[in-house]
Amino acid sequence: MPHKTQIFQVSTLYGAATLAAALDAGLFGPRDGARRILLVSNNAAIPETALRLDEMHGYERISGRFDSVVGWNEAIRPHHPSAWGPRGNDVSLWQKAFRLAWGIGERDLIELAVESIQVNPARALAAIFSESALHVYADGLMSYGPTREKLPLTIARRIQRLLHLDLIPGLKPMLLSEFDVPPEVVPDGAFRAVLDEISHDAADDPRLAPVLREKPTAVLLGQYLAAINILSAEEEEDLHVRMLAGAARAGHRSVVFKPHPTAPAGYTAALSKAAADAGVRLTVLDAPLLAETLYHHCAPELVVGCFSTAMVTASAYYDVPIARVGTALVMERLKPYPNSNRVPLAVVDHLVPDLERGQTPALVDTVPETLSPLVRAIGFCMQPKTYADLREPTESWLRANLATGPGYYFPELRLTELGLPGSRPQLRAKLQVRRARRVVRRAVRRGAGKK
Missing domain, CATH: 3.40.50 (Rossmann fold)
Known part of the structure; x- marks a missing residue:
């Protein structure tokens, strides 16, 4: 056998x-x-x-x-x-x-x-x-x-x-x-x-000792969005500073920043200056360990990020309240529309409190009924040919919610391209002209190639 x-x-x-x-x-x-x-x-x-x-x-x-x-x-x-x-x-x-x-x-x-x-x-x-x-x-x-x-x-x-x-x-x-x-x-x-196994394995790492000594009550998560061309390096640097400012406004005076492994050193330098200006003790944990290991050893009271999965694991597995910063900016910058980060970003934006708007950090333990239809509608707009059966429910959802929901979930251009509610007739006419011109150019090139 x-x-x-x-x-x-x-x-x-x-x-x-x-x-x-x-x-x-x-x-x-x-x-x-x-x-x-x-x-x-x-x-x-x-x-x-x-x-x-x-x-x-x-x-x-x-x-x-x-x-x-x-x-x-x-x-x-x-x-x-x-x-x-x-x-x-x-x-x-x-x-x-x-x-x-x-x-x-x-x-x-x-x-x-x-x-x-x-x-x-x-x-x-x-x-x-x-x-x-x-x-x-x-x-x-x-x-x-x-x-x-x-x-x-x-x-x-x-x-x-x-x-x-x-x-x-x-x-x-x-x-x-x-x-x-x-x-x-x-x-x-x-x-x-x-x-827990992984966390126990990291207990003796000397780089963890300064963090434990400072007893941080808030964790900031870096993602290095500049590496995948979503934000510029300066914008991502500012995003981290905004996270720190939000934690400081919420009353946290000891904060640890867990950078992305590929983040440049300049990010932490700018953050250190912002912490000093805000009167916050900042510890940077630049060590080869998971953010979850940090939660295990530090038991923080708050985790702040943009849309990192590690934010959600803090809530799901460690009962730590979470808050978001910068999701609207990142959503507007995502290109092309089918970018695979779009749904994770929308999920966090929809469920997690916005720290900069003064919303109270919370656990993600109950999911509203509005989430699944939203995710399905975004999924259809990302891959309309693959999920053609979702067109009708997406149209219904857009008619009922587009006027009251965040506009950055469904840009006008994408709705127009797909002929969905929220399309703009003038924009649609321009798109049709562009498509016609592309067809003509391809035909001309093919004809020239046969000569």
Whole structure:
């Protein structure tokens, strides 16, 4: 009888923790039912200079759940994980090569657990191991948004389920719903237990000691939105300063800033000056550990961010009130409209109190009935061809809510492009002229090419 090998692809410690919780909860069968391989991918723009997964606290505890660990970057070098995929004629050769390199028998059955199936490296793995069953896991708020790329049926039909954390109770993930992929929740208790393991592993880190000594009551989360061209570096720097100012107005005098691992040092310098001016003690935690580890050891009274998933985990798993800053600005800057950050941003904007408007920080424990229709309407506007069945409910929702809801959820241009309520006739006429001109230009180019 053929043996079974399960390959678990990860690129972040948060994602690895999600998989570890799923394993502990028995969602991948008994421990002795298959050989388990952890496949680590570093998807940073320049992997050689980025923080590696094995440098983070808790990694060894998680990797101990697997029979072996292999590196995807090393396996496909000199290609980049986000850019490389096998050519169609080479798929069988790559599978043979990886089976040999990773000690997988020629007849062994393979199961894949991957993140972000729409893009590489998950797409590449699914193509190479073309007979494998697929399990997709989502490690954050993006599971609530639509599938951002059209999947070939040869991949979509093999997806068994979408594993996700129940970060927003009552909100059903939209990801992969067009293929009727069933969502399955990774149990809260199992995930929190894994986070506690990781936190205990970091207890002796000397960089944590100054933070504990200052007893911060508020945590500020950086995301480095400039890295993905949503904000400029100056705007993101100002966003962090606004977070600190909001925490200070709320009465917090000891604050810790958890920067994104790739954030430049200048961010913290500007924040330090703002803290000094506001009379706030600021501690910067620049260490290879999860924000959740900070919550575990510091027990803060407030977590402030823009739309980081770590904000929601503070509420969901640590009972820490949360508040947002800057979501309206970021929503207006997101380009193009189908940007996969749009739904996570809208969820936070809709549910989490705005610190700058004086709203009281709170837990996200009860989800209003208004959230799901909003998410579905945004999802349709992001991917109208994929979710064509949502056009009618989206039109109804827009007629009922567009006049009273935040305009930045549904820009006039996007509504006009899709012919939805809220369209402007004059703008529509201009768009039609532009489309006609593009058609003429293409026809002229084709004609010139045939001469």
